[in-house]
Amino acid sequence: MKSVQTRSADLFQRARAVIAGGAxxxxxxxxxxxxxxxxxxxxxxxxxxxxxxxxxxxxxxxxGPVLLGHSHPAVTAAVARALEDGAVFxxxxxxxxxxxxxxxxxxxxxxxxxxxxxxxEACLSAVRVARAFTRRExxxxxxxxxxxxxxxxxxxxxxxxxSAPTLASGITSAVxxxxxxxxxxxxxxxxxxxxxxxxAALIMEPIAGNMGLVLPEDGYLSRVREACAxxxxxxxxxxxxxxxRVGLGGAQERYRIRPDLACIGKTLGGGLPIAAFGGxxxxxxxxxxxxxxxxxxxxxxxxVCVAAAHAFLDVLEADAGFYERLDMLAxxxxxxxxxxxxxxxxxxxxxxxxxxxxFSFRAGAAPRDYAQAAxxxxxxxxxxxxxxxxxxxxxxxSKMELMFVSAAHTVEDIDVTVDxxxxxxxxx
Ligand code: PMP
Numbered sequence: 001m002k003s004v005q006t007r008s009a010d011l012f013q014r015a016r017a018v019i020a021g022g023a024x025x026x027x028x029x030x031x032x033x034x035x036x037x038x039x040x041x042x043x044x045x046x047x048x049x050x051x052x053x054x055x056x057x058x059x060x061x062x063x064g065p066v067l068l069g070h071s072h073p074a075v076t077a078a079v080a081r082a083l084e085d086g087a088v089f090x091x092x093x094x095x096x097x098x099x100x101x102x103x104x105x106x107x108x109x110x111x112x113x114x115x116x117x118x119x120x121e122a123c124l125s126a127v128r129v130a131r132a133f134t135r136r137e138x139x140x141x142x143x144x145x146x147x148x149x150x151x152x153x154x155x156x157x158x159x160x161x162x163s164a165p166t167l168a169s170g171i172t173s174a175v176x177x178x179x180x181x182x183x184x185x186x187x188x189x190x191x192x193x194x195x196x197x198x199x200a201a202l203i204m205e206p207i208a209g210n211m212g213l214v215l216p217e218d219g220y221l222s223r224v225r226e227a228c229a230x231x232x233x234x235x236x237x238x239x240x241x242x243x244x245r246v247g248l249g250g251a252q253e254r255y256r257i258r259p260d261l262a263c264i265g266k267t268l269g270g271g272l273p274i275a276a277f278g279g280x281x282x283x284x285x286x287x288x289x290x291x292x293x294x295x296x297x298x299x300x301x302x303x304v305c306v307a308a309a310h311a312f313l314d315v316l317e318a319d320a321g322f323y324e325r326l327d328m329l330a331x332x333x334x335x336x337x338x339x340x341x342x343x344x345x346x347x348x349x350x351x352x353x354x355x356x357x358x359f360s361f362r363a364g365a366a367p368r369d370y371a372q373a374a375x376x377x378x379x380x381x382x383x384x385x386x387x388x389x390x391x392x393x394x395x396x397x398s399k400m401e402l403m404f405v406s407a408a409h410t411v412e413d414i415d416v417t418v419d420x421x422x423x424x425x426x427x428x
Contacts, residue, residue: 007051008038015039026161032398033382037389043070045408048394056394057413059357061404063396064209064241064266067312067355069408074311075270082307088299096301099309103276106248106313109237109258113278114287115301119240119265120148122277123203125295126261127152129277130201130234132286132293140180140193140202140233144211144370147203147238147263151175158370159210159400184208184369185216187223194231201234201261206251209241211373213351213358213402215366221257228260234283240265240275246354247323248316270312274305315407322407326355329414330405333357336418344425358402373400384424391420 016022022036023029030036038050046069048058058070068075096115104110116122124147127139141147144158152175155165163169165176180199182189193199206221208214228235236259242251243264252259260283265275278284286293299305316322334352337359341348349366350359360367360376361384367373381399388395393416395403405414 078311136200146210
């Protein structure tokens with residue numbers, strides 16, 4: 001009989017032969033923690049189960065989409081129903097229109113939108129539209145923010161995706177020359193960069209979730225908003241993580257800042273791939289057939305993913321205490337983490353906002369930008385990751401990701417996790 005470890009390890013070996021790098025997304029291969037994480041067989045509620053039958057409390061939550069918990073019955077039923085009537089039409093259908101209307105009501109900046117399948121498409125399309133609208137070439141973005149894997153988003157992005165701005169990473173100098181990469185939480189740097197009035201768009205995560213959790217400092221977002229308005233730069237909020245997670249109206253509602261365009265994805269499909277970009281009516285009018293910007297997708301707005309998104313929004317809207325309960329759970333987790341760190345004699349700051357919890361293995365104040373976030377100790381995180389896994393806690397396999405709490409997590413899940421943290425953080 002094979003040992004418990006072996007099925008996952010064997011499968012990963014098989015994967016390596018036929019899937020480049022052994023995984024469909026590099027972080028999943030576990031390089032940052034020294035070896036591959038378990039191969040997952042299934043997931044229910046707040047738990048994932050690996051191919052060796054070991055069950056874990058899940059805080060990876062698929063890097064964000066799993067806000068309701070895995071295989072939520074309302075989403076599962078909606079998907080099954082939709083599949084019976086055809087998975088994809090390549091034509092407009094009523095539920096797609098109703099979903100756009102619903103989103104515009106919840107997130108009023110989205111006057112008009114386009115559905116796509118992934119956050120990557122949403123972000124690259126938003127930038128293309130912004131360029132057409134402003135007739136300017138340069139894109140500004142912030143180090144440590146992630147906007148998908150298109151050429152001009154991926155280099156010098158920080159986070160788990162960091163790639164060099166070189167041909168070795170597949171990035172041409174023409175692409176590099178069209179992009180300004182500025183530090184996060186530095187409004188003056190943005191004001192200076194936009195002064196020349198040559199920047200088409202600034203794309204940013206209003207709450208940064210790809211270098212751990214880094215919150216915008218007081219007044220930062222409003223200064224960014226003003227700088228963009230002054231210089232005629234299109235402000236794009238990438239709310240692929242924060243959309244429907246920090247509230248029904250996203251970070252823009254929470255901080256009362258209206259971007260010109262916004263991108264949403266991840267949570268929206270209740271686990272299925274659907275995303276969108278949208279915003280000001282005049283900017284979105286640049287899209288063909290009204291304007292000259294082509295953008296489209298075979299699976300864009302398909303009825304199955306749209307049905308999942310309706311089911312997801314139904315659950316959120318029917319439950320007045322939804323966000324409060326998630327916040328309570330996340331605060332309990334953050335509080336427990338603070339206590340466990342303090343018991344272990346570690347002075348690491350814990351950051352929590354809504355259902356996101358993070359601490360980096362780095363002493364001092366909470367990181368305010370990528371330079372600080374990157375100082376976190378990856379080796380120490382790797383040791384912690386494996387100890388937590390052995391205690392039945394499924395964490396992201398990289399120091400740059402954060403913990404997501406879902407509505408399926410229970411107080412008991414949190415308390416078991418905090419207990420595991422006490423052991424995981426104790427110096428051996
Ligand atoms: N934007 C942000 C803020 C993200 O976190 C991600 C995914 N991690 C993306 C865009 C890209 O989304 P996708 O992986 O669906 O292409």
